[in-house]
Amino acid sequence: MLNSILSLTPDQARALDQYAADCTTGLSPLLARHYQWTRDTFEDADRASSLLQAQWMMQRAQERRATRVLDVGCYTGLSALAWYEATKQTGAEASTLYAAWKAFVSYGCEDRIRVVEARAEEALETLAGPFDLVFVDLEFSAYRPIVGQILDRGLLADNGIILVDNVFARGFVIGEARGNIDPAKLDHWKQSGQVVLDFNAFVAADPRVTVTIWPFFDGIAEIKLRGSERSSK
Numbered sequence: 001m002l003n004s005i006l007s008l009t010p011d012q013a014r015a016l017d018q019y020a021a022d023c024t025t026g027l028s029p030l031l032a033r034h035y036q037w038t039r040d041t042f043e044d045a046d047r048a049s050s051l052l053q054a055q056w057m058m059q060r061a062q063e064r065r066a067t068r069v070l071d072v073g074c075y076t077g078l079s080a081l082a083w084y085e086a087t088k089q090t091g092a093e094a095s096t097l098y099a100a101w102k103a104f105v106s107y108g109c110e111d112r113i114r115v116v117e118a119r120a121e122e123a124l125e126t127l128a129g130p131f132d133l134v135f136v137d138l139e140f141s142a143y144r145p146i147v148g149q150i151l152d153r154g155l156l157a158d159n160g161i162i163l164v165d166n167v168f169a170r171g172f173v174i175g176e177a178r179g180n181i182d183p184a185k186l187d188h189w190k191q192s193g194q195v196v197l198d199f200n201a202f203v204a205a206d207p208r209v210t211v212t213i214w215p216f217f218d219g220i221a222e223i224k225l226r227g228s229e230r231s232s233k
């Protein structure tokens with residue numbers, strides 16, 4: 001297949017998503033429970049990552065043997081739990097900004113998840129690097145200042161990665177993608193598409209980093225410090 005993305009109707013995409021989940025083994029029971037609780041409890045649960053995305057993130061952290069993780073944008077904490085689950089062996093510290101603290105306490109995860117209840121822009125000023133893995137998943141208008149701040153302050157480890165979620169903005173980075181969203185939110189997503197378009201161009205033009213846009217989930221930007229591939233060998 002020469003293209004990176006299949007051409008699918010929204011119904012086909014939903015059915016394949018379910019098929020993928022059904023055929024996947026070894027999903028974390030804690031993540032599955034928290035994902036279901038989020039879906040059952042909140043009307044805006046669409047803000048959370050999908051369970052398969054959380055599982056993928058776990059694998060990325062495991063492969064990298066991350067010892068310090070920064071999770072920027074918490075919501076109910078699915079991504080923070082993914083980092084927690086992934087780093088049991090390295091005993092990593094995961095810092096998450098804005099939190100569903102009660103969930104962590106009830107799961108007994110507060111031993112390694114540090115919750116910083118503050119706006120990310122201000123919280124970052126108080127944190128010291130380096131972080132092996134940073135996950136950026138918050139309001140789109142904060143993407144550019146947050147990633148800029150992380151790079152300017154040297155918070156990313158030499159061989160670290162920043163994963164930025166939703167860099168397709170539900171498809172609106174290339175114009176309208178009505179099939180993917182509630183019509184009542186059309187204006188929000190049109191504006192978001194423009195903001196994320198600007199962010200993607202900003203990162204691509206930054207000489208300090210290399211970026212790969214992975215065309216899965218809602219688009220993930222993987223950002224590394226330029227030259228880090230060489231120094232990791």
Ligand SMILES: C[S@@+](CC[C@H](N)C(=O)[O-])C[C@H]1O[C@@H](n2cnc3c(N)ncnc32)[C@H](O)[C@@H]1O
Nearest residue numbers: 048049073074075078079098119120137138139
């Ligand atoms: C898309 S949700 C995060 C989902 C979560 N990472 C997951 O995987 O389930 C975005 C979260 O970021 C928070 N947020 C938005 N803007 C923020 C900011 N400037 N600083 C900190 N948190 C912010 C929102 O309140 C919301 O909880």
